[in-house]
Amino acid sequence: FGQDAAAGEKVFAKCKACHVSDTDQNKIGPSLKGLLGRTAGSHEGFKYSAAMADAGKGGMVWDETTLATYLHDPKGVVKGTKMAFVGLKADKDVADVIAYLKQFSP
Ligand code: HEM
Incomplete structure (x- = not known):
């Protein structure tokens, strides 16, 4: 499968209750603007x-690999995360939503 940002925008509908991708506004979850290359648990404000903050202190950075594992199984990858989302099952959905989020990253 390829990475399809337009398809990823549709996948992002599942995230929108809690996250924005295009501004620095935090909602129930942190803003995901500038996510690729960012240290986990580090968005201002x-x-x-504690689990997510510790993951970042331990050196976890959001890239295609760490995002793919986290989005498949948030609570399995960051034990104790307060993200109340079961995760995405399909590899294509994960790849596409990452492609979508990349557009808002440096
Ligand atoms: C954290 C992505 C859905 C609530 C995060 C982080 C990412 C992420 C990458 C870590 C950000 C950072 O370290 O700054 C996504 C994506 C979603 C999604 C791509 C959809 C596929 C949701 C939903 C909710 C939610 C539906 C609310 C029900 C949160 C919260 C955190 C978080 C509260 C902070 C976790 C913590 O401090 O342990 N999300 N998320 N997310 N997300 Fe989501």
Whole structure:
């Protein structure tokens, strides 16, 4: 499968209740603007779980690999995360939503 940002925008509908992608506004979840290349748990002004803050302190950076594993199984990858989302099952949905989020990253 390829990475399809337009398809990813549709997948992002599942994230929108809690996240924005195009501004720095935090909602229930942190803004995902500039996500690729960002240290986990580091968006200014958002109160993360200890688990997510610790993941970042441990050196976790959001790239295609870490995002793919986290989005498949958030609670399995960051044990104790307060993101109340089961994750995405389909590899294509994961790849596409990452392609979508990349557009808002440096
Ligand atoms: C955290 C992505 C759906 C609530 C995060 C992080 C990412 C992410 C990458 C870590 C951000 C960082 O370290 O700054 C996504 C994507 C989603 C999605 C791509 C859809 C496929 C949701 C939904 C909710 C939610 C539906 C609310 C029900 C949160 C919260 C955090 C978070 C509260 C902070 C976690 C913590 O501090 O442990 N999300 N998310 N997310 N997300 Fe989501």
